[in-house]
Amino acid sequence: MKTGQWVLRIVLLSLAAALPLLAYDFKVTVVWDELAMDGEAEAILQYYHDGTVEIIRGSLNKPSSDGNIVVNRTTSGGSQEFIIKNAAGKLVNIWVANILMDEDFASKEDYLMLANSKAKVFVEDNLNHRNAKVAIPPKMPGLVFRAGAIVDGTYYDFLEMYQQQRIYTVTLINATTGKPLSNANVMIKERRTGETVAMGMTDETGYFAQKLDYGKYTATFTKEGFIPSMHQFQMDISELPVSMNFALAPVIKKFRIVLTWGPFPRDLDAHLTGPKPEGGTFHIWWNQKTLISGKNFLDRDDTDRYGPETITIYKPAAGEYTYAVHDYSGRNRSGRLDLSMSGARVDVYAEGRLQQSFSVPAGQRGNVWKVFKIDANQRIVPLNQMYDENVSSRVFH
Known part of the structure; x- marks a missing residue:
């Protein structure tokens, strides 16, 4: 075979190897100013598929077990890139962490390094033909x-900053207001042993945070005048934060129904249908706030993620x-699976x-998720x- 033919063959083989990377649904690129980092930034994809969760790290060049996510390029110059070949039916959380910073000895300046590095995430969305960018605001602390x-x-853009890895955070809110x-x-109790591992109180913003070791836990929330509630969760070896918003309901004799969810979708609506005391039926939602016996059953409508949406059946x-x-x-x-993957919960x-809690199937x-009937x-x-x-x-x- 002539030299020119060998060269052509090598070129064709190289193109064939690259074709899988040319046909993809999403490309995620994370960039930062390496000179501004005391430590090392790393992009991390938290990949949910087929009933499992995998952690794909930008520094390791290791694909997901199903080959669906590959690290397309990793450099030491402040850039890591991932290719997601098929995003249908999958959930991928995009994280960036300062992985070498010692959290126990970090100073105030250390917590600003990700912000000072001007870390940005670029998402190329070939399915919906759009591009998106998320950047840390200046002077926002967190690791x-x-x-x-x-x-x-579908890519949902939002930004959540955490002070540490392997941390549990909760924000408690009034379900009616x-x-x-x-x-x-x-x-917080360790589920296996029942040992209490942390106790505390929420601050003026309703926020509570606690660093925890790996394990399964139950958090119990109480406040005078409100019905106690709890949340079960797990801290796994990914060391990524676990966070939630939780609504406590004021004490009431009759039925109060509280909907909460995560950062996506943006707007979930609670619906209730039932009998009117005078006869006939009603259907209540945000645009149909029918008064029942002079009462508005829809206590609160939320249109910007997390909830709560609260409906009370007074009589x-x-x-x-x-x-x-x-x-x-x-x-x-x-x-679509957006609602199923939303983390929606109805108490x-x-x-x-x-009386009962429901998690979205x-x-x-x-x-639409038709949850229960009374x-x-x-x-x-x-x-x-x-x-x-x-x-x-x-x-x-």
């Missing part, structure tokens, strides 16, 4: 931040009530205590049905 998430082929709950008690009438959650921001998109309170497509005997009956509907007034068909 790790989450720069959005790719959810079933949405205002922060200061001086609420937080107690149940004879008959059956049904409650559902609608992904209003995704109402015109069917067959049902009555007679001064938490995993792996089920649809923008039957004529005032028993809570789980439904957990997922389906699509783009018109709010037809959520219950």
Whole structure:
């Protein structure tokens, strides 16, 4: 074979090897000013697929176990890049961390290094033909931040900054007003042994944070005048933060239903249908705040992530009530997993205590989650049905 033919063959083989990287859904590039870092920044993808979660680190050049995510380029000059070949049905959280900083000895200036390095995340979205950028604002302290998430082929841009890795944070809010709950008690127990590992109170913003070792935990939240509640969680070897917003409901004898979720989708809506005392039925949601016996059952509507959305049945009438959650921001998109991956949770309170909690079903497509019904005997009956509907007034068909 002639020299020219050998060269052509090598070029063709190189192009063939590169083709898988040319056909991709997303490219995630993280850049920073290396000279501004005392430590080392690292991009981390938290990849949920097929019932498992993997950590893909930009410094290791190691692909995901299914080969769907590859580290396309890693340099020592402040740049790491990932290729996500197929994003359908997957959840990918995008993190950036100052991995070599000793958290126990970090100074105030150390916590500003990620911000001073002008760390940025660029997301090339080939599915929806758009590009996005998330940058840390100047003087925002923290050692790790989450720069959005790719959810079933859609990128949601947001920024969450954390002071440390391997930290649990919670923000407690009033379920009926949405205002922060200061001086609420937080107690964390190790689930296996029952040992109390942390106790404290929320600050004036309702915020509480605690560094924890690896393990499974239960956090209990209490405040006078509010119904106690709890959250189970796990700190795993990824060392990434675990964070949530949690709504506590004021004590009430009748039914109060509280919806909370994560940073995506932007707007989930609570819906309730049931009997009117004078006869007939009602359907309540944000745009249909019907007064029932002079009361507005929809205590709070939230349109900018996290919740809470709260509905109170002040005086149940004879008959059956049904409650559902609608992904209003995704109402015109069917067959998607955004709602299923949202971390949505519905807590049902009555007679001064938490009666039942529901988590959105995993792996089920649809923008409506019909959660439960309250039957004529005032028993809570789980439904957990997922389906699509783009018109709010037809959520219950």
